[in-house]
Amino acid sequence: MALAAFPACKNEPKTAEAEKPAAPEKIQMTPTPSPEGAAVYNITEGTVYWTGRKSVKGQHNGKMNVKAGSVIVKEGRILGGKIQVDMTSLEIMDELDDTQKGQLLGHLKSDDFFGANRYPTAEFTIQEQLPSNTPDFNNVIAGTLTMKDKTNPVNIPVKLKLDENELSAESATFIINRTKWGINFGSGIIGTVKDKMIDDNVSVAITIKAKKG
Numbered sequence: 001m002a003l004a005a006f007p008a009c010k011n012e013p014k015t016a017e018a019e020k021p022a023a024p025e026k027i028q029m030t031p032t033p034s035p036e037g038a039a040v041y042n043i044t045e046g047t048v049y050w051t052g053r054k055s056v057k058g059q060h061n062g063k064m065n066v067k068a069g070s071v072i073v074k075e076g077r078i079l080g081g082k083i084q085v086d087m088t089s090l091e092i093m094d095e096l097d098d099t100q101k102g103q104l105l106g107h108l109k110s111d112d113f114f115g116a117n118r119y120p121t122a123e124f125t126i127q128e129q130l131p132s133n134t135p136d137f138n139n140v141i142a143g144t145l146t147m148k149d150k151t152n153p154v155n156i157p158v159k160l161k162l163d164e165n166e167l168s169a170e171s172a173t174f175i176i177n178r179t180k181w182g183i184n185f186g187s188g189i190i191g192t193v194k195d196k197m198i199d200d201n202v203s204v205a206i207t208i209k210a211k212k213g
Helices: 098-109
Strands: 039-053 059-074 077-092 121-134 137-147 150-162 166-171 174-177 201-212
Touching: 039 077, 059 121, 059 201, 077 098, 077 137, 121 150, 150 174
Parallel strands: none
Antiparallel strands: 039 059, 039 201, 059 077, 077 121, 121 137, 137 150, 150 166, 166 201, 174 201
């Protein structure tokens, strides 16, 4: 059993043109506000969608729940925060029979992939909000993703909506390399034969909603 993908569903956020080089000269950076007096928006719901692909053909799609977190905001600017993902909530969204779905789910939760029993929570730590020149995704949230006790930087393009009481964010589909978090099963880096290989790159998208605490 092998991982093919994290999800491509009807409600999956759109893909930003993240591969195109930005035009920094068109983006005006503003000074980051002092964190003193910043508001805290507590996450009320969220979903992480994923798609994994085999190198030859085929893919799997799924999702996980955001279980907790908060976002620190001042003057309309995100200053920091944390988003916790419940890895035990992993679901398969493929059209498979119950036996196939159960086998795939068990394999993904095993130590070959996410080790959900040993590492039940993944956490994205927000470091800063950056401007973006992509019209549909008007900001980039820069931070670090910790999964299976390994931490690596991740930049997420998002469509951000913020008012006095509520915050919502919908990301474009972005790519992470699973091997950076020690998820090496089926990877070419361990010598897997080509027709059995699973792509190291996983497509991910996230949506969250939060309310001012």
